[in-house]
Amino acid sequence: MAITAGFHASAAACQDSRAQDAARRLEARIHRQGGFSAVTSHDPQTGLTAACSEPAAEDESYQLDVGPDGAKLTARSAIGVLRGMETFAQLMEPSADGFSAAAIHVEDHPRFAWRGLMLDVSRHWMPVEVVLRNLDAMAAVKLNVLHWHLSDDQGFRVESKVYPKLHELGSDGHYYTQQQVREVVAYAAARGIRVVPEFDIPGHTTSWFVGYPELASAPGPYQIERRWGIFEPAMDPSRESTYQFLDGLLGEMAVLFPDRYFHIGGDEVEDKQWKASPAIQTFARQHRLATSEQIQTYFNQRVQALLQKHGKVMVGWDEVFAPGLAKDAVIQSWRGAASLAAAAKQGYRGILSSGYYLDHLKPASLHYAVDPLAGVPEEAASRILGGEACMWSEYVSPETVDSRIWPRMAAIAERFWSAREVTDVNSMYMRMEAVSRGLDWVGLQHRTNYQGMLDRLGGGAGLRILADAVEALGIEGRRDERKYTSLVDLNRLVDAARPESESVFHLEQAVRRSDLPTLRAAFSAWAANDTPFQPLSKSLATAGGIGLRALAMLESGKPAPENWIAEQQHILNTISKPQSEVVLAAVRPVRMLLENLGTRAERH
C-alpha cells in the first residue's frame, strides 16, 4: 500500500472521540514521518479505515488488513482501534519512490491487561510536557498504565486545595496544578492509557512534613530532602488526626484521578521515629502490634478503608503484603518474583516490577528475559495483572529521562503485550532500533537531544565517537563517584551517554557476520580518537588499536604471537573498568574478535 501526502485515516465507523482523535494523530504522524508537503494534490489517495462495534468496551484486540487499496482496521472497541493504528504506523517504511506499508493480515491482542510505566517525578521534577510526550510514546508501544509517582521525600508534586502547604512548601514550586493533572489524565485517556497516582505513605514523606510537621512521628521542623535513600521521617500511625488528614487528601485526589486504582506506596518504611516515640509505642501495645511491620499493616488497613470509602482499589509495593490486608488490594513487586508469587498464591492480584527497573540502565535483553509469570503457579497466574517498568528519577532530568526510558521500554512493552514465546533477542534488538527511530516522530527527545548534550561539553566530533562507544552506568555505578543530590547538575558525559550503545551492538553483529571493513572503520575511528576526555579517550584508542591488530592477523592468516591474545585481554579488562561513571562498551566487539582469533589458533 503506497503512503503519500494525501494519506487519510477515517474512524467514522467507530463512534468514539478517542478513535476520531487517533485518526487525526495518525495522519499527522505519517505526515511528519514522511516529510510530506503541506499542500497536497486532490488526486484520490489511499488511507486507513477503522470500524468498531462496541466503542466503550475495554477489549484491546484488533484486526488489521493492509493491501494495495488501503488498510482496514476492525476492533470491538475504540481502544482496539487505537492499538491497531499504532501497528499501522509501525508498518510505514521507505520504498522505491516514496513510502509504503507491507500487505499484511494481523490479528492481535494483549497478553496482560496491565502494561505500565512508573514515572517518578519527585526526586527530579518532570514538567507536564515531559509527561505528555512520554504518554504519546507509551501509546505507540501499546502500554496502558501510567503509574505516576507523585510524592516522595524530595517533593510533593500535586496542588492540593485541601492542604495547600503540601505543594506550596513541599515542591520548590515544581508541582502540577489540578488543571494540569486533569489535562494529563484526559490526554492519557484519549490514548487508551489509565493514570494511577501514587502518594507514597507512611515513609518517603519528608516533603509532606515541611508544611505539616504534625503528621510526622517526630516533631520536626522538616526540610525538603535533597539526597536520596531511606530516611527516618514517617507518618504517625497512632494519631487519629493522621487518618483525618489522609481522608481529606485521598478524597480530594480520588476525584482528581478517576481511575479505580490508587497507589499508596508503602515501601521502605524506616521505623526509627516509631521506636523513639513513647506515644506510638504505647499505641502499638494497646493495639497488640508487636512489630513495626504490624504497625504498618494497621496503618495500611486504615488507609485501605479510606480508599474503599472513596471508591478506590488500593495498590501498594511488596511491603504492604501482610496478614490482614483486604483481598482486593493489588501488590506491586519490586523485590522479586518470589514475593509476587507468594501474594498471588494467597489470592491477591499482582503486578511485577522486579526485573523492569529502567533506572538501573541494564541491557534491554535482560528485561526482555523477565516474564511476569515466571515462578507463579499456574492456578495463581490469572491474578497477575501484568507488569510495570519503573523509572526512578534520582539520576534523570527532563532532558535525559527520555533516553533512560526509551527505547528499552519498548522491549519490555513487547514482553507485556506479545505471546510468551516471542523471545528472539536479536530480532528484538533490530526491531527496538526501528521503534526507537520511529519514536522521534511521536515527539520524544531521546535521540534528538543527544548531540546537543555532547556539544555542551565541547570535544567536537571526537566526543561523539567516544560517547557512541560507552554506556552510562545506572544507580549503582554513580553512587560513589560524586556526592549526588537533587541540586547536582546532570550535564556530564554519563548523562548524555546511552544505557546501551546502538553502534557497539552493530559492531558485535559485524563480528558475527565477519564484516571486517565495518570493524576496521570503527577501530580506526577509535584509534584516532583524541578528545579532552582522558583517560577514557585513551582507553578507546587502545581498544581501537587492539582491534586493528586483531583484524590484520585474521586477514593475514598468521597466528598471533604467543601470549599476545592473553595480554590484550588483560588490557581490555583494565580499560573496561568504569571511568567517569560510564563503561567502555567498545571492548565487547574487540573481545569477540580476540576469541575468534583464539579459536582459530586452537584449530591449527
Added chain:
Amino acid sequence: MAITAGFHASAAACQDSRAQDAARRLEARIHRQGGFSAVTSHDPQTGLTAACSEPAAEDESYQLDVGPDGAKLTARSAIGVLRGMETFAQLMEPSADGFSAAAIHVEDHPRFAWRGLMLDVSRHWMPVEVVLRNLDAMAAVKLNVLHWHLSDDQGFRVESKVYPKLHELGSDGHYYTQQQVREVVAYAAARGIRVVPEFDIPGHTTSWFVGYPELASAPGPYQIERRWGIFEPAMDPSRESTYQFLDGLLGEMAVLFPDRYFHIGGDEVEDKQWKASPAIQTFARQHRLATSEQIQTYFNQRVQALLQKHGKVMVGWDEVFAPGLAKDAVIQSWRGAASLAAAAKQGYRGILSSGYYLDHLKPASLHYAVDPLAGVPEEAASRILGGEACMWSEYVSPETVDSRIWPRMAAIAERFWSAREVTDVNSMYMRMEAVSRGLDWVGLQHRTNYQGMLDRLGGGAGLRILADAVEALGIEGRRDERKYTSLVDLNRLVDAARPESESVFHLEQAVRRSDLPTLRAAFSAWAANDTPFQPLSKSLATAGGIGLRALAMLESGKPAPENWIAEQQHILNTISKPQSEVVLAAVRPVRMLLENLGTRAERH
C-alpha cells in the same frame, strides 16, 4: 568567570522592557546550554549586570567586561544591551568542572545599520513557529531586519480584512492572521529586529488574482501557481481601480507593520499581458510610456505616492531603479554590485543582496568574501545601508529551512556587523561551527532534525556516513532532476544533506595538518559504506579506497606507480559529478592528498 546554575542577569539599570526580557532569555538560554538543575542552591552566584543611559536610542554599540566576579555590560541603548548579551552567551564554554566565560574586554558596534534576512514564505509556507525561532537565531548573530516576503505567485500569506479573498483564495489556508503578524512584529521588536514586509507587485501576483482577477492585465480566471519562475500575470497599471485597491491594502498593511520601510518587490515583471492588452497600450500612449519599463516606473511612482501617504519609505528590488523614482526610495540589489553602485551614485540608498543568496547553497566562504561596499565609490558609501541574505523557498520546507539558512547566515551576519578587515576564512569556519552548535540552544532545528530526516529514508548508520560526506545542490542543481512544484515532497537525501559538510571540512583540515589517523578513520568508514543509495554509496566507497591507498603510499614513502595519481584523479572527477541532486564533497580531501603525493613525487 564561573557560570553555574545560579547564574543571574540583571538589566535593572536599563529601564526598558526589551532589556529586562532579554535578561530573562539569557538566563534561560544559559540554563539550557549548561543543562543545569531545576532546583538551585541559595549560595551567591556570579551573573551579568547591564546598564544603559538612553534606552530608546537606536545606537547598537556596547561595552562588555567579564571578570572572575561577573560580567558588566554597558550600552547607550537597550538594543545595545541586547547585542552585548548575545556576545556574552557566545562566551560560555565548558571548563574543568562546569562552565565559564573568558575574562575579556569588548568594545563593539555594527558596521552597517541594515543587517537583514529575507524569508520567502510564499513558495513554501512557513508557520509562525518557524519565523519565531529564526528571529531568535537572527538576534543571536545580531541581525536587525527581517524582510518578510509575504506574497508571490504561489501564495498571499497575510490575512486582509479589507480584501479577504486575498488570503482566503490565495493561500491554500496557509496565511498569518493579523494577530499572528502582530505577535511576530512584537517578538522581533523585543529582540531589536525590525520587520519589513514585502508585497511583490506588479508581477509575481498570480495568487492575488485568484480572488481578485479584476486586478490583472488579462481576464483570468487564475489559480494559485504551483511551479516557480516568471509568469505572465501582472497587475493592470492602466486602471484607477488598481491603485484604489492598493491604497486600501497598503493602508491596512501600513498599520499592521509599523516599520517605516515597506517593500513592494517590483522584480521580474513579465510584460506579455501588458503588450497584449489594447487598453494598457492605449493608456501607455496617452501617458507617453514608450516601453514596459516606463509603464512599470509609472506604476512604481503611483505606489510610492500611496506609501508616502501612509507614512512609509518604499523599498524595491533593482528593477524599480529608474528615472523618475523619488529619492527616498531604497534599492535592494539582487542583480549585482554594479547596479547597487549605480543607484548609490544617483543618490539612492541601497542594500546589497547579490552574493548573499542562501538558497543557492553555496559555501559560506563565498558569501563571506562579498562586501556590501565593493565597487561603491567612496562618496556614495554612506548611502549603502547594509546587506540582506535571501532565503527563497522553492526548495525548502518548514523542516529544512533552518539548515538552509544556518549556519551560513552567521558568516554573512559577521560580514554585516564586523570590520571590513575581518576576513580570515579558516577562523570564520571554526567560529561558524561553534555558533551553529550554540544555535541549538536558541531553538533552531538545523542540527536536531538531521538524523530524523535520514531515518525517514532508512539506510541506518551507513546513510549517516554517506549524508555527512555529500553536499546538497542549490536551485541550479535541482531544476532538471525532477519536475518540482510546491506539491512535491521535500523528503529526500538532498533535503537532509547540508549545503556544506562540516565533517568534510574537518578532513580538509586534517590533510593540512597531516593528521593521518583521522583521515584513515574516515576513509575506512567510506570504504565500508554500504547503503541502498546507489550509485552514490559506491562512489563514496571508491573515494575511501583511493584515500586509503594514498595514505599507505604517503606512510611507506614509496612513490606512486606511474600514472596512478592521474588515474585516481580521473576517477574522482567522475564520481564528483552530481548524483541524486547532491555532490560528493568527500572527494575534496582525497584530491588534496593526491596533490600532496604528487608534490612529493616531483621533489624526488
